[in-house]
Amino acid sequence: MNNPEGDVLVGVGPRLRALRRARNTTLAALAEETGLTASTLSRLENGRLRPTLEQLLPLARAHGVPLDDLVAAPPTGDPRIHLRPVRRSGLVMVPLTRRAGGVQAYKVIYPPAGRASTTKPQTHEGYEWFYVLNGHVRFVLGEQEFRLGVGEAAEFDTRIPHWIGSADSQPAELLVMFGAQGERAHLGSSSH
The missing domain is CATH 1.10.260.40 (lambda repressor-like DNA-binding domains)
Known part of the structure; x- marks a missing residue:
């Protein structure tokens, strides 16, 4: 039954x-x-x-x-995606995937520099890829520091100490893909 x-x-x-x-x-x-x-x-x-x-x-x-x-309530017949932003530690995160497990996608908005609650690098299991949609990002990975602008991307193992935030007085918007089990986001076309 x-x-x-x-x-x-x-x-x-x-x-x-x-x-x-x-x-x-x-x-x-x-x-x-x-x-x-x-x-x-x-x-x-x-x-x-x-x-x-x-x-x-x-x-x-x-x-x-x-x-x-x-x-995972069954769909009600409405094909629109209702994105619900989540606010945490000064960030606005908009989940773009609705399934559990695997690579998760988010739009993340970092507040202007100086408003971030912490600049302390963190580590956790997983693998992350991000693409800068708007603004400039200050990205600390291990002992290195990078500044990325619109159209630039980075990928890294999240077990390496890292921190991401806006690099200036404007918010920064990123498209983020994260695999909690270390899954990588493979981008590009494949030839058959």
Whole structure:
């Protein structure tokens, strides 16, 4: 017998894990933010616990996504994509992909230089590619520093200490592709 409810809930765990990793948040930090235990969050992400509405509501709020995104609600027939910006640490992130796992795409708007909350390089699992759509970007990777302008791109292993921000008094807009498991975005045409 077909179980549409089970089909909808089967992908919740990977989506929750992908959202948490995209935010570079630990289970402990998310537990504090949502009031759920780290153990419960781990079991939800690993699919060992069937999610309830009481668990999903604080998770949707914490991740800044609608509940429909967590459960991959079936489309309602409206073909338009409703992009929902998420604001974190002075950045505006617009998720461009709606599936969990794999390479994720975002439009990221960095505030003008001087407004950023931190310039401390960070590290995390994954691989990132970005393309500058507007403005200028200051990009620190390891011991090197770069300034990139419109039309320039960079790709890097996110385990290397890195920091990205606007290079001047104007916001910088980037198209970002990120693979939490180290997936790379392969661009270009292939010859057959």
